[in-house]
């Protein structure tokens with residue numbers, strides 16, 4: 001049988017992802033990979049006075065994205081998309097948090113100084129008219145104009161309830177508040193979850209109006225609402241706290257979704273694996289073992305537990321050999337392979353795609 | 362008079378009001394401040410460290426225990442100072458340059474304090490020169506470096522290089538943080554590594570040659 005084409009074909013990739021969400025398969029598992037560009041990217045030159053100006057310069061950001069998309073070969077099922085981005089604390093800005101920008105990331109300033117200030121937080125409706133949301137909105141508009149249907153605009157990175165609380169108050173303070181005033185924290189967490197759901201709904205409508213399926217920084221496809229529930233904060237707390245306080249927020253945040261892939265981050269979060277696997281309606285798991293804890297092949301037992309619970313998996317493999325080890329161990333059903341190190345050239349990448357095809361009878 | 366074991370249990374459970382009350386009652390009954398620290402509070406934090414190591418408790422429970430201990434120390438430290446009693450060993454701790462994560466570092470700092478080390482916390486984003494200057498100034502027995510980002514692991518390596526080059530007597534370097542491994546510690550020439558705050562106490566004690 002002739003191996004399928006190597007380049008990204010929307011209908012083919014889409015069919016592979018739609019099957020993958022259900023732990024099924026069309027031909028081979030979906031594969032995301034990148035190739036080192038032969039010549040350095042000619043990124044647009046920044047003439048910005050500050051990092052903040054650079055981050056919030058819509059035209060410049062879309063320019064950079066386009067340069068990348070136009071220079072890189074787009075192979076396999078790697079969704080060619082642009083992520084409108086101001087950093088991971090976008091959701092916290094709904095509650096007045098200001099972002100501070102670094103070279104590669106941003107973080108937010110705390111706006112809830114004392115435990116009692118949660119009452120004020122709970123009384124505050126989310127502000128979708130702040131500078132960061134307006135910038136994200138403008139990025140979506142501008143990208144859609146310039147891409148003219150050639151590339152996708154991805155759903156921005158939204159962090160959920162307890163990560164919002166940690167953003168506005170600091171994670172250690174949220175830990176202490178959970179011990180001192182658990183009911184107050186519960187109310188604040190549900191308030192944050194409702195804001196998150198509202199944020200997701202608004203962005204989803206905005207992006208589907210462009211006539212495209214769901215995709216985000218983790219490059220799946222689905223026609224209908226799909227997203228990545230997550231909670232980075234919960235690596236700090238016990239199973240009991242996670243079950244009692246965090247779980248209801250995640251369930252609320254998953255309610256609008258037809259498809260979901262949980263982002264489970266770091267070995268310290270692994271003690272919540274069972275709780276995560278019991279989340280109603282969860283389709284898939286992205287297990288991020290983190291650097292120093294790889295390769296993916298080391299985590300076969302965790303992957304098996306997810307598959308046994310009927311969840312599909314995004315495998316974040318260190319390199320092609322790592323991905324193939326996992327594929328041989330687990331078989332192709334329910335796997336989506338992502339190769340985190342770029343291939344040296346297109347030939348190596350296409351050879352890899354053929355090998356995956358061969359190993360998926 | 363309350364028993365010292367009651368104080369130990371109150372600290373371990375993170376009950377700050379009880380911890381303060383028991384400390385005051387023990388003092389009023391004539392128990393020496395140093396005894397209260399060494400036989401009452403320190404064993405409480407040791408219980409906390411062990412439970413954390415075994416994943417029986419997590420960060421919130423540890424933070425409330427450390428907060429209880431801190432409140433008790435607020436009462437005891439002035440008395441210890443008057444008596445001229447100081448912890449035997451000094452430890453420095455900080456998160457390396459470029460890194461702003463400090464929850465893990467704070468837990469190590471609390472546990473070392475809980476084990477009766479004098480701890481100087483240099484905060485986050487600490488440059489190699491700042492570590493060195495502080496190590497000299499405080500005659501540190503242990504210098505602890507924390508890093509949570511792969512991108513700041515080189516800064517850790519550089520800090521270890523500079524500290525080692527200074528050849529300070531009796532100074533040992535310990536490193537830790539989620540991406541750090543024993544292999545990395547060996548590679549960059551750190552004297553000790555610990556994966557969690559409980560073990561960090563055992564290793565620090567071993568490095569300074571203190572009895573466990």
Ligand code: B12
Pocket residue numbers: 087088105106107171232233235236265266267268269288290291420459460461462463464465466468469504505506507508509510511512535536537538539540554555556557558559561
């Ligand atoms: C909380 C958190 C934050 C908070 C930090 C708040 C704070 N005040 O510390 C905020 C939101 C600010 C943040 C920011 C960023 N973060 Co962050 N963060 C985390 C998170 C969720 C938890 C880290 C944590 O506190 N763990 C709990 C503590 C108790 O564990 P620990 O630090 O490992 O410490 C234990 C041991 O390692 C050891 N230990 C630690 N230090 C030391 C030192 C010594 C001497 C010894 C002996 C032992 C020791 O003992 C501790 C107790 O047992 C992790 C994800 C995760 N699940 O781990 C990401 C994570 C560490 N962050 C990450 C990233 C990328 C960032 C950002 C760059 C991007 C971003 N904006 O999110 C910025 C960086 C800012 C900067 N320049 O530092 C990545 C790092 C990836 C990598 N390997 O490089 C992670 C892994 C998330 C991810 N998968 O992407 N983060």
